[in-house]
Amino acid sequence: MSSLDVRQQPAGISTRFAVLLAVACGIAVANIYYAQPLLEEIGHDLGVAQADLGLVTTVTQVGYFLGLILIVPLGDLVNRRMLIPIGSVITAAALLATAAAPTAVTFFIASGVVGLATVVQQVIIAYSAVLSSPESRGRVLGIVTSGVVIGILLARTIAGLLSDALGWRSVFVVSAVLMLGVALVLGLKLPPERPDRPQVSYRRLVTSVFTLTVRERVFRVRSLITLFMFAGFGALWGSMALPLSGPPWHMSTSTVGLFGLVGAAGAFGAARAGALADRGRAQLVSGVTLVLFTVSWLPIAWLPQTLIPLLVGIVVIDFAGQAIHVTNQHLIVGLDPNASSRLIGSNMVYYSVGFGGGAVAATFTFSAWGWAAVCVLGAGFSALALLVWAVDRISPAAKAFP
Template sequence: MSNSPSPTASSALSRPLILLVSIACGITVANVYFPQALSPLIADDLHVTSSSAALVVTCAQLGYASGIFLVVPLGDRLRHRGLVTTLLLITCAGLVLAATAPSLPVLAIACALIGLATVVPQILIPMAAGLAAPERRGAVTGTLLAGLIGGILLARTFSGTLGQWLGWRAPFLVAAALDLVLAVVMAVALPRTTPSTGRPYVKLLASCVHLLRAEPLLRRSCQYQALVFAAFSAAWTALALFVTGPRYHLGTQAVGVIALVGAASMFATPVAGRRTDRHGPDALSPVCMTAAVAAGVLLLTGNLGGVVGLVGLGAGMLLLDVAVQSGQVANQARILALRPEARARLNTAYMTCAFLGGSAGSWAGVRAYTAFGWTGVCTLVALLAGLALLRHTLRDRSTPPATTHLVLAGSQPPSKSDGTDGLPATRLPR
C-alpha cells in the first residue's frame, strides 16, 4: 500500500487542488531564496562584510538539504496533511526568529531552521505524482514546478523591494504571516492519505541511502542536478554582490527586477513536462545542460556595465533559470517513475544531493566573485554545467533510454532483499 489517496481521493486531484499545491510550493520554497537579495542590507545593518552576510544563504540551503534528508522520508510514513501543517508552523517560528535576530550567528541559525522545516514542496510533489495518472505525471510535475520556480524567482523581487523600503527584517515577518495562513489552508484542503510503510525512522533513512546505491538512474539524476543547481546558486548568490557593487552601484531592488525577468521561466516548465511525457527525460536533459553553458557565456555581458550589461544579465539569468528548472522536470519525472511505493524516499535522495550541490555553489560563487570578479562566476557557471553535459554524454547507452512510464513495467514479484519495503528492484539503464 502506498502513501496514496484513499479510494475517493484520486478524483481529488482537480485543477483547483493542483493550483493550490503549486501556490503552496512557491510560497514555501521562497523562504530559502529570498535572503539572497538581502545580503547587502544585512551586511550594513549588522556591521559585517558582504561575504559574511552571504553565508546566511548557504546556511538556509544547508538547512534545506538537511531537511530533505531528515524530514522528507516521513512522507512515506506519515499522513501528508498533518506533516505539511506541522512543518509550516515550525517554519513560521523560524521566520519570526530570523526577523528578530540581533546578530549574524542568530540569523544564520534561524535560516538553517527555516531551511530544515520548509521542505513542504518536496513532500507535496511526490504526493501529487502519486495522485496523477502515469501519462499525466510529467505535466502535473511541470505545473507544480512552475509554482516552485515562481516562488524561487519572485522571492528575490519580493525581498529586494520590501527590504529596500522597510529593511531586511520585513520580508521575514511577511513570509511568516503567509506561512501561517497557508498552514490553515493546507490543514483543510489536502486529501487524506495512507502511509506506505511503518518502518522505524532510522531504517527509513537507511532506505534512502540504499535507493541511491541501487538505482543507477537516480544516481545519474542526482549528479545532473547537483552540478547544474550549483551553477544556478553560484550565479544568484554572486549577482546581489555584483549589481550592488562598484560596476553598477544599484540597490537590492535591481536584483528583484532581474529576478522578475527570470520568473518568466515558470512558463517553460509545463512545456518541459509535456515534452518529457512525449519523448522521455533523456531527450530533454542535454538541451537543458547546453542552455546552462550558454547562459554562463551570456552572463559575461554583465561586465559591459550600463543598460547593455543589465539586459545581458537579465537574459543570461532567464536562460539559466529555464535550463535549471526544465532539467528539474526531466530529472524528477525520471526518478518518480522508478518505485511508486518509495516516491518520498527517492525524492529525498535526489533533492538532498541537489541542495548539497546548491549549497556548495553558493559558497563557491562568493569565493569566485571575491577572487576573480564576475568573470570568475560566469566561468564557474559554464564549467559546472559543462561537467553535467559531459556526464550525460558518457552515460551507459547499452540499454534503452529512460521514459516517464517505467512504473508501468514493474510487474516482477516483490523481493524483500533490497531493504526498501519489498519493492521490486528495477532494471534500468545507467
C-alpha cells in the same frame, strides 16, 4: 523498488489543485532565500561583522540540508495531510522568531529552524506525485515545481522591495503570515492518505540517499545531473549581485532583486517539459535543455559590459534548468511512486550540495579572477551535467533501462 500495480493507481488531481500546490511550494521555498539580498541591513542591525555575513545564508542552507535528510522522507512513513500543515506552522513560528531576533545568535538559531522546516515544500511535491495519475505525473510535477523555481527567483525581489519600504524584519513577518495561510488552506484541501501504502522504518528512510545512489542507476544518473546543474545555478545566482552592484552599474539591492523577474518568465514555459516527459520524451528533453543550459553562459558572460545579453541568458538558463529538474523528478519518482518522499528528498540533497557549493565557489572565483572566470566555472558545471547524461545514454545499461 517496485511500481504500483494497476488497481492502486491514483485517479489524478486537477490542474487547479496542482496550481494551488505550486503556490504553496513557492511561498515555502522563498523562505530560505529572503535573507540573501538583506545581508548588509541584517549585519548592521544585529552587529554581524562583514566577514561573518555569509553565516546568515549558510545556517539556513545547513538547516534545509538536514531537513532533506531527516524530515522529507517522513512523508513515506507518517500522514502527509498532518505533516505538511504542521511543518508550515513551525516554519511560520521560526520566521517570527527571526523577525524578532534581538541578537545575531538568536537570528542564526531561528534561521536554522526556518531552513529545517521549509523542506515542507519538498513533502508537498512528493505528495503531488503520489496523487497524480501515471499519465499526468510529469504535467503535475511541471506545474508544482514551477512554483518552486518562481518562489526562488522572486524571493530576492520581494525581499528587496519590502526591506526598502518597511525594513528587513518586515520580510519575515509577511512570510510568516503567508505560511500560516498555507497551513490553513492545505489542512483543509489536502486529500487523505491511502490506507494501504507500504510502511518502512525511519532508519531506512534517512539512509535512503546512500542506498538509492548505490542501487538505482536512474536515481544515480539523475541526481548527478541535479548536482552539476544546480551548481551552475548557484554560480549564477550566488554571485551575480557582485558585478551588478559594482562599476559601472552600481545597482541597489532591490534593483538587483528585479533580475529574478526575468528568470521567472523563463520558468513559466518550462512546465511544458513535464507534459513531454509523460509522452515518453524525457531523454530528448534532457539532451536539448542541457545543451541550452550550457550555451546560456555565453550571453551571461557579456556582463558587466552590457545587460541585454545577460537578460537573454537568464531566461534561457532558467527555462532549461526548470525543464531538466522536472524531467529528473519525473523519472526518479517513476521508480516507485510509493517512495516519492524519500526519492525526492534524496535527490534534493544533491541539489542542496550543488547549489551551495556552486555559490561558494563562484563568490571565491569572482573575488580572485572576476566575472569571466565565474562564467567559465558555471559553464564547466553545466557541461559536466551534459556529460553525465551523454555517457549514460551510450552505456549498455541505458539500452536495457531507458
